[in-house]
Structures are given as C-alpha cells and as structure tokens.
Amino acid sequence: MTAMLASVNSLAEALLVEAAAVDIIDLKQPARGALGALDVATVADIVRNLQPESCVSATIGDLPMQPELILPAVQAMAATGVNYVKIGFFPGGDWQACIDGLQAIAARGVALVAVLFADTRPDFAIINALAKAGFHGVMLDTADKQLGSLTRLMTLDELQIFVDRVASLGLMSGLAGSLRAGDVAHLLPLGPDYLGFRGALCRQHTRTAQLDVTQISILRKHWQALAY
C-alpha cells in the first residue's frame, strides 16, 4: 500500500490533514523554498497538538550541504519529536561529509529521510551511501517548482529504478514534486512507499496558498478509484 504525504505549514493545516486521515503529515514552509523549514518552536508546538499516533515529518530548510549547517539543524528538528527529519541534498557542498556526520545522528535513533531532486539529475549511486549511513528513507522531489511534475522530469523507467534501488536496500521510498491527481495512476504501479503533495492540495494549485480540504478529498477519491 502506498501512503499519502501532505505538506502543511501551520497547526491549522496539520489538524486539517490529520482529520482527513492523511498518512504522513509533513511540516514545512513552502514560502521559504522547495524544502523550506518551519521554525523549530512551531514544529514542536504542532507535534504537541497532534494525536500521538500521527506520523509526522519535518524539513530542515534549503540549506547548503555543509556539515556545520546540516548537523545542528537536523539535531534541533529531531528534538521536536517528529518521526522523520527530511534533509534536502542540493547540488554542491560536501555530501559525503554530511552523510558521515548524519550517520552518528541516525545511530542515536533519529529516522532520517534524504531528499534528492529529480531536476538536478542526482546520481542514484548515493542511495547506497545513504543506506550504509543508516538513513531510514530516500525520496525524490523537485527543487524548481516552475518545471512541472516529477513525471515530466524523469521517465517512469527512471523512477522505477529509483524505487527498486531504495527498496532493495530496505529503505522507505517516496515520490513528490508538483504531483497532480493525474500522476497518481502512473506512479502507484511503481510501488513507492508514499507519494507526497503540496501544490495539488492548495487553492488554485499554488503551493504557497492555503491548503484546501476539497482538493484533499478530490485527490483521495481519485486515488481510491484506482484501487491500489
């Protein structure tokens, strides 16, 4: 079963998607970038106000891949009590030094999810290094939201290779990136652990606008009709 992730930027939105029984409540501030972060205090407050059984992830922001920036941000976000901390692997910086530092954090029981960006054409060989470092999951998203859906940036064959490689290493796989209802039928057969959405759930499909409960139910109904 593929789960549904919805990105939200406030307690009100988080409660809305919790009530809609979305599987993963992803805390981020889209106005601050592809993986824009909410303040740690806001995240902690949202976590405190959700049901303990709700599954919550949070991003650390669009940070350069420098261990001195990434590691403290991950530690601070992990301390809020979220289930998963998502780290965007943007081009440049020192990926290996970050992965080495994150390995120690993962060893302390923090579930880390690496986010690779399809529009930056990441080398999927990095997935092996992430598995070795104890990451919990890897997802593909898009950095430049003007470029359209993930399915326009990678072929379904490429996405299948990604999902299969992540699964073969025992990690959780996720797909996102300006996904719309019409993408769901193409992506579910690939067998990802979850599909992630923000823009599709907002008014006028604008990811920085407010979440719209009607859009959530439209997407849900479409998904259910596919019987996956």
Ligand SMILES: O=C[C@H](O)COP(=O)(O)O
């Ligand atoms: O983690 C998922 C993202 O928030 C997806 O956002 P998007 O659908 O606006 O690209």
